Amino acid sequence: EVQLVESGGGLVQPGGSLRLSCAASGFSFSDYEMNWVRQAPGKGLDWVSYISSGGLTIYYADSVKGRFTISRDNAKNSLYLQMNSLRAEDTAVYYCARVRSSRYFRASDSWGQGTLVTVSS
Amino acid sequence: SSELTQDPTVSVALGQPVRITCQGDSLTTYYASWYQQKPGQAPVLVIYDKNNRPSGIPDRFSGSSSGNTASLTIAGAQAEDEADYYCSSRDYNGISLFGGGTKLTVL
Numbered sequence: 001e002v003q004l005v006e007s008g009g010g011l012v013q014p015g016g017s018l019r020l021s022c023a024a025s026g027f028s029f030s031d032y033e034m035n036w037v038r039q040a041p042g043k044g045l046d047w048v049s050y051i052s053s054g055g056l057t058i059y060y061a062d063s064v065k066g067r068f069t070i071s072r073d074n075a076k077n078s079l080y081l082q083m084n085s086l087r088a089e090d091t092a093v094y095y096c097a098r099v100r101s102s103r104y105f106r107a108s109d110s111w112g113q114g115t116l117v118t119v120s121s
Numbered sequence: 122s123s124e125l126t127q128d129p130t131v132s133v134a135l136g137q138p139v140r141i142t143c144q145g146d147s148l149t150t151y152y153a154s155w156y157q158q159k160p161g162q163a164p165v166l167v168i169y170d171k172n173n174r175p176s177g178i179p180d181r182f183s184g185s186s187s188g189n190t191a192s193l194t195i196a197g198a199q200a201e202d203e204a205d206y207y208c209s210s211r212d213y214n215g216i217s218l219f220g221g222g223t224k225l226t227v228l
Contacts, residue, residue: 035217037164045156045164045207047217059215095163106211107154107169114163 002026002110004096009115016086016119022079022096022112030054030074033099035108036081038092038117046092049081050099050106064090086119093117123147123212125220132226133198141193141223143208153191155184156207158222164207168193195225203227 008020022034036048049070050059058070069082079096093116097108125145133139143153152171156164166175168184181196191210195202208220 037219044205044222045158045209045219047209047219050215050217057215059217061216100169101211102170104150105152105154105170106217107166107209108156108164109166109169109175111163111165 002098004098004110004112006094006096006112006115009094009117011118011120012086013121014087014119017082017084018086018117020081020083020094020096020115020117022081024077024079024096024098027098029072029077033101033106034072034079035097035099036070036079037095037097037108037111038090039095039114040089040092043092048094051079083117086117088119091117091119123216123218125153125208125210125218127206127208127220127223129221130224130226132228133195134228135200136197139195139198139225141195141206141208141225143191143193143220144189145210145218145220146189147210147212147218148186148189148191150213151210152186153184153208153210155182155191155193156209157202158205158207167206198225198227200227 003025005023067085071080093114095114098110100109155168158164172184
């Protein structure tokens with residue numbers, strides 16, 4: 001059974017940093033691309049970042065570019081999101097998601113339960 | 122920048138068919154994926170690629186595409202289908218996009 005478990009969320013002051021982790025199990029983690037997706041309270045889904053299976057290809061949403069860094073450790077079956085210079089608008093539940101893709105689509109086929117990040121003074 | 126547009130709300134009578142649409146330039150090149158999200162739960166993928174359902178998704182869910190519009194159809198809506206539905210696609214620059222979501226009410 002595929003399992004994705006996020007951790008590292010919490011309350012942080014504006015301008016602060018947090019590092020989110022996602023522990024993967026039940027599948028061959030190193031074979032899969034991964035996404036981070038967030039959802040602000042009462043709002044829709046918002047894609048944050050993507051990383052290829054080997055970590056060589058990375059994309060970011062414009063809203064987080066230069067502040068957030070995605071990474072992975074395939075030996076530890078783990079995905080990370082380093083978040084710096086946090087703003088109130090970064091407050092959200094952050095999900096990690098496994099990606100299924102081809103030349104013509106990219107879908108997140110398994111999701112964790114999410115970890116809440118609250119940016120507030 | 123690219124974006125995906127969905128109707129905010131759709132209603133359907135129990136047992137009737139319903140279609141939820143998603144419009145965007147990226148959909149002329151890339152297939153949409155569709156997600157169902159119920160309150161307090163993580164999203165669940167219901168349709169991906171041209172019209173594929175993950176294991177466990179009922180066959181009343183189907184997807185289609187024409188031009189810049191992707192559609193999710195529920196053949197006969199059930200009470201348990203009441204949820205928020207999001208479309209998603211990648212764009213030409215590699216980033217991913219989500220639509221604003223459609224709240225489906227089953228009457």
